[in-house]
Amino acid sequence: MFWDEKMETLRGKDLEALQLKRLKWTLAQAMKVPFYRGLFREAGIRPADVKAVDDVEKLPFTRKKDLREGYPFGFLAVPRQKVVRIHTTSGTTGKPTVVGYTKRDLAHWADLIARNLTMVGLREGDVFQNAVNYGLFTGGLGFHYGGELMGLTVIPAGTGNTKRQIEMINDFGVDAIHCTPSYAMHIAEVAEEIGATMPTLTTGLFGAEPWSESMRTELERKLDLSAFDSYGLSEMYGPGVAFECPEKDGLHIWHDCYLVEIIDPETGETLGAGERGEMVITPLVKEAMPLVRYRTGDMTMLREDGCACGRGQKISRILGRADDMLVIRGINVFPSQIEHVLLGLPEVGDHFMVYVDRVNYLDELTIEVEMKRETFSGELSDLARIQKRVTAALRDVLGIRTAVKLVEPGLLPRFEGKAKRVVDRRGGLF
């Protein structure tokens, strides 16, 4: 089922013509922003030099740092009065980033969300619980209006009060839920504790943080639903940029609205399909805040293989943000890889924390993972065996030695929004 079959399956020359037309419009829009006029002048390039879609590679990058420096309204290409909504990103480091939307932007955004919801099999009249933070975080209102647009019964549940969330799922006969994968795991845990099942729930849309295939297996088993990966970022409206179809083999990035490239994060060089690197996106329909070659920081790769569903360009599931990547004794480690290993081991629980320390000039990675009640035999030797097995499994995947600590179940933090499982306690280099 399609929401907009023509756009979703557009290919070849028709797609390229549309992308080029929209790219030119975006560049014209960007020229209304002083930052871009300066950037293009410095790079010695004019929008008129872009004569084909591939010419995008000649354009300079936009970085998150640039957006921060433009705080609050430096990146608006329309008068502030035409901006009907503002979101900001979390701003964990320094100033937050402001994202503005015109009426047209909001309509485009809702339309993309409606495509995603239809793609995963939801139909008009289905009940949809939106269990993410409403407010400045884009996940709440983004899914909300997209859901309403396609005619879902939307419950703006927000986060927290997990027992009540479970009650609502059952009382309202909820078909689909949207939340972070960590919160979904927490809901599953609480449901188990109070002995509740959620038989109406068939579909889970999980995003806002990278999550692994083992996490999918766990969530699908525990919640008895089909789990889909949702990708987006506030700078590109929010969620809805790319989404899994029922094939669950990569995410379709909406080719009529986003031009995607993969680059080597070190050199900036464009990489080919199948090569992992940083995703760079040029939005094609953003009116209030056009962006040119925005460096997302997200690590993925382009997929060349087609899809049985008939839709276009796919990217691989996100391994992590370049910012989340830990460099441990020179080896790159993504928290999602650790999650994948731990969730694949039946002996330990689903919750973990990662600590990075520097001991005698060496990076040390410590992983705390919860014990599972059922696997505790009472014998110290069995605990030591589990610890060894976890350490070995992590070494196989990460290629480094880690210190694994087994902790009591229920002691590690649970997350309602984006999970913060990594604590880097290394100071500066000295």
Added chain:
Amino acid sequence: MDTEDYVIRQISVFSENRPGRLAAMAKALEEEKVNILAFSIAEAGEFGVVRALVDQPEKAYKKLSSLGFVVSFTEVIGVRMRDEPGGLYEVARILGEAKINIEYSYAYSGKEMAVLILRVDNTREAIKQIRAHGGEMARIPSR
């Protein structure tokens, strides 16, 4: 007396090595009026297992589980020891000759006797051998 009568259910509790965990456990048992007859801590770095013989194992198990502790039962045996030189040798010799391996052990000295608590790789065979060779099994008073 049957062999089964001498099988003792030890409570084993998983515990992280951090201050206050033992106190929390002991307090919970006190609240339930469960008496701890013998106990030991085995640790491997960051975590350990607290092992205890109590007079009401079921009650202890329920209480500790309800508080979130990870608990399981482990079968051990108790052997009476003469409280004099050679007491331990007698017991260890019987098991050694019967090729029964001792995984761990701890002792308690009760009002009338000293008892060696043993976790062995073959609980029932150990009971038979000790009894056949003149050893005296201890029964732990349990309610």
